[in-house]
Each structure stands twice: as structure tokens, then as C-alpha cells.
Amino acid sequence: MNVLTKTDPEIAKLIQQEDVRQRETLRMIPSENYVSKAVMEATGSSLTNKYSEGYAGKRYYQGQANIDEIEALAISRATSLFGADHANVQPYSGSPANLAMYVALAEVGDTIMGMALDMGGHLTHGWKASQTSKFYNAVQYPVDPKTHLIDFDVVRDLAKKHKPKVIVSGATAYPRFFDYAAFKEIADEVGAVCVADIAHVAGLIAADVHPDPVPHAGVVTTTTHKTLRGPRGGMILCKEEYAKAIDRAVFPFLQGGPHNHTTAGIAVALKEAAAPSFKEYAAQIITNAAVLAEGLMARDWNLISGGTDNHLILVDMQNKNLSGKDAAVALERAGIVVNANSIPYDPAPPFKPSGIRLGTPGLTTRGMKEEQMRILASVMADIVDAPEDEAVIAAGKKVVDELAEAFPIPESFVEEVSQAA
Numbered sequence: 001m002n003v004l005t006k007t008d009p010e011i012a013k014l015i016q017q018e019d020v021r022q023r024e025t026l027r028m029i030p031s032e033n034y035v036s037k038a039v040m041e042a043t044g045s046s047l048t049n050k051y052s053e054g055y056a057g058k059r060y061y062q063g064q065a066n067i068d069e070i071e072a073l074a075i076s077r078a079t080s081l082f083g084a085d086h087a088n089v090q091p092y093s094g095s096p097a098n099l100a101m102y103v104a105l106a107e108v109g110d111t112i113m114g115m116a117l118d119m120g121g122h123l124t125h126g127w128k129a130s131q132t133s134k135f136y137n138a139v140q141y142p143v144d145p146k147t148h149l150i151d152f153d154v155v156r157d158l159a160k161k162h163k164p165k166v167i168v169s170g171a172t173a174y175p176r177f178f179d180y181a182a183f184k185e186i187a188d189e190v191g192a193v194c195v196a197d198i199a200h201v202a203g204l205i206a207a208d209v210h211p212d213p214v215p216h217a218g219v220v221t222t223t224t225h226k227t228l229r230g231p232r233g234g235m236i237l238c239k240e241e242y243a244k245a246i247d248r249a250v251f252p253f254l255q256g257g258p259h260n261h262t263t264a265g266i267a268v269a270l271k272e273a274a275a276p277s278f279k280e281y282a283a284q285i286i287t288n289a290a291v292l293a294e295g296l297m298a299r300d301w302n303l304i305s306g307g308t309d310n311h312l313i314l315v316d317m318q319n320k321n322l323s324g325k326d327a328a329v330a331l332e333r334a335g336i337v338v339n340a341n342s343i344p345y346d347p348a349p350p351f352k353p354s355g356i357r358l359g360t361p362g363l364t365t366r367g368m369k370e371e372q373m374r375i376l377a378s379v380m381a382d383i384v385d386a387p388e389d390e391a392v393i394a395a396g397k398k399v400v401d402e403l404a405e406a407f408p409i410p411e412s413f414v415e416e417v418s419q420a421a
């Protein structure tokens with residue numbers, strides 16, 4: 001960062017401090033990951049200087065020879081990795097991708113249906129604090145109060161009663177697999193479009209270690225920066241019949257020029273995700289989460305739904321007499337970064353929820369396996385049992401320092417990719 005250091009030392013210093021923070025702490029927020037240097041180089045490139053409103057071959061500005069090829073590569077890699085008819089790689093992120101999906105499939109005022117935020121769904125699935133609940137008549141489905149699983153009888157009853165145009169599956173804090181076929185069946189019964197938002201689990205789906213929504217859902221939306229391990233961005237996959245409507249919704253209805261530097265980063269990440277070693281990576285994410293869950297439950301941690309199928313764990317901290325926020329703060333003091341999170345039927349308010357959410361995509365990118373998960377489960381449980389004990393925090397921090405040193409953030413997955421070629 002020679003030039004930046006000279007031009008803007010304040011920002012350069014903050015970025016360097018963030019590099020150090022990321023290196024020295026353990027990233028256990030399940031929506032976060034570490035991208036390769038190749039993805040960083042693509043996103044930090046001259047492509048950020050170019051305007052490209054429109055789509056390949058149909059642009060509104062000249063000078064698109066390279067951009068058209070980059071976007072075409074991103075699209076073909078996306079459709080081939082996910083087996084989709086069509087891909088739009090221009091959404092600026094996951095939330096704009098979801099808005100474009102609604103714009104393509106429903107009129108303002110129509111009914112849409114998604115999982116409530118406090119049950120694990122995303123803001124953009126129609127939560128009251130989101131504009132999606134103002135543009136549309138949003139019906140929200142819960143999880144079962146006892147099992148914390150989606151109850152398809154409840155979803156079906158709500159769908160029959162409210163006749164939504166769109167039924168969205170997907171979540172930010174649901175630790176179990178989604179039964180996309182069941183969602184499709186209900187959508188068909190009421191004449192809704194079946195939509196899957198796979199923002200969290202896209203990498204697991206790409207690697208065939210999570211059920212695949214593509215055969216069932218008319219439209220699939222995703223971010224590119226969570227388990228898929230690409231740059232911050234969004235993507236929409238869909239069946240041919242929705243392709244035109246989706247493309248028009250993204251541009252010109254909602255967005256202007258695509259972020260070409262991000263498109264290139266997405267293309268690189270999709271190439272990395274097509275390598276055989278990405279399958280091993282994704283399988284290890286799930287194994288790690290299962291081992292971590294087991295270790296935490298052995299220490300009397302109350303896991304929502306009793307465990308996990310995927311990359312994330314949602315914990316009810318109430319039996320530990322600690323708020324989710326206080327638990328997250330104590331863990332961060334030892335270098336373990338998780339987030340406080342509402343749990344289903346949370347008696348506490350959203351800004352001081354009863355739960356924490358954690359996951360294994362980042363640690364698995366750093367190469368950690370079962371043994372390190374067992375170590376971390378024990379460290380985390382010790383800290384939560386004594387959140388104000390300085391000696392316990394210091395002992396935890398020491399273990400974290402050793403792990404962070406032994407498992408550096410990898411710079412490159414290139415070897416993996418060239419092996420695949």
C-alpha cells in the first residue's frame with residue numbers, strides 16, 4: 001500500500017490495523033470469510049473505472065470489449081457451477097438482489113411470504129423494519145416453538161390463507177438444511193413462485209454438501225461473499241422463463257452501472273469454487289460445525305434445534321445467565337469474534353438478544369479441522385462460564401494467539417485451481 005500510505009496515511013493505517021485484527025483474531029461470524037489474494041486483486045483493479053450500464057452486447061457506453069468478456073465469464077461460471085438456466089451477476093449485494101427478485105415477480109402491494117427475522121430469516125424477507133414490508137404485503141412464517149424447525153403445515157396454512165405471489169425460503173440464522181422440494185410443493189399449491197435465498201449456504205450448495213434448490217426454485221438469490229468466498233456482491237440464478245424479468249429488474253429498474261471490479265472478483269471466486277478442493281473445503285465446514293456443536297453441547301450449551309446441519313450454530317445463552325451481547329463481548333476479548341443474535345421466541349429485545357450466532361466458514365478457510373474445533377469449544381465454554389475472570393480470558397487469548405499463528409489466512413487457492421485444470 002505504498003501509494004495509499006503517502007496519499008492518505010489515516011486510511012492506510014486503519015486498513016493495516018484491520019489486516020492485523022483479521023490475522024490475530026478468529027473469524028466465527030458465519031456470514032464472513034476470507035477471500036483469496038486473486039479475488040482481492042480483481043476487485044482492486046482498473047475495472048472500477050468503467051461504466052457499463054446494460055448487458056454484454058447491449059451496453060449504453062462504448063469501450064466494453066473487456067468488460068463484456070468478464071461478465072460473460074462470470075455468468076457462464078455461475079450457470080455451470082449451480083446448473084442454472086440463467087444468471088445475473090450485477091446485483092450490488094444480497095439485499096438489492098432480493099429487491100430485484102420481488103420487482104421481477106410481484107407488483108407493489110402484492111403479498112410475499114418469508115421467514116420472520118426473529119425466527120432466522122433476513123430483513124429483506126418482509127421484516128417490519130425493512131422496506132420490503134412497505135412495498136409488499138409481507139406474511140411471515142415462524143419456526144416451531146419446541147423443535148425450532150420449519151413446520152411445513154404452518155407454512156402451507158399461511159400460504160393457503162394469504163395466497164402470496166412469492167414464497168421465499170432461506171435464512172441468516174437457521175442451523176438446519178432447507179427442504180426446497182417441500183417449499184416448491186406449497187408454492188405450486190397456491191400459485192406462488194418458489195424462491196430460494198441461498199446467501200449463507202451458496203458455497204455448500206455449489207459443493208454438493210447441502211440440498212440443491214436449483215431444480216425446485218424458479219428464482220435463486222444469493223450473496224457472493226459468505227460460504228461462496230467471493231467479493232461482496234449479489235447474484236440471481238433463475239429458470240429461463242424468469243430471465244428477462246430478472247435482468248430488467250436489476251437494470252434499468254433498480255440499478256445503474258454494474259460494479260465491474262466486483263463482477264471480475266465473482267468470476268474468480270466461481271472458478272475457485274469449481275475446483276475439487278472446494279468440495280473438500282465445504283465438507284470440512286460442515287464437519288467442523290458438527291464437532292464444534294458437539295463440544296459446546298457437552299458443556300451444557302443450549303443449541304437452537306439441538307445442533308446443526310450446516311455451517312452455523314445458534315445458541316440460546318439463557319441457561320448461562322448471560323445475554324448474547326455480553327457473551328459476544330467476552331469472547332471478543334479473547335480474540336473469538338461471533339455476533340449476538342436473536343433466538344426464536346426471544347424474550348429479550350433485538351439490541352440485547354439472548355443468543356449468539358457462530359460458524360465455521362472462516363476457520364475452515366484457515367485450515368482448521370476437528371481437533372481445533374474441540375479446543376475452541378472448550379475455550380469458549382470456559383469464557384462463557386466466567387466472562388469476567390481475567391485469568392480465564394487471558395488463557396483463552398493465549399490459545400487463540402497460538403491457533404491464529406498456526407493457521408494463517410491463506411493468500412491463494414490458485415494451486416487448487418490449477419490442479420483442477
Ligand SMILES: *Cc1c(COP(=O)(O)O)cnc(C)c1O
Binds near residue numbers: 031
Ligand atoms: C446476508 C444475507 C442477505 C443480504 O446480503 P447483503 O449483502 O448484506 O445485502 C440476504 N439474504 C440472506 C439470507 C442473507 O443471509
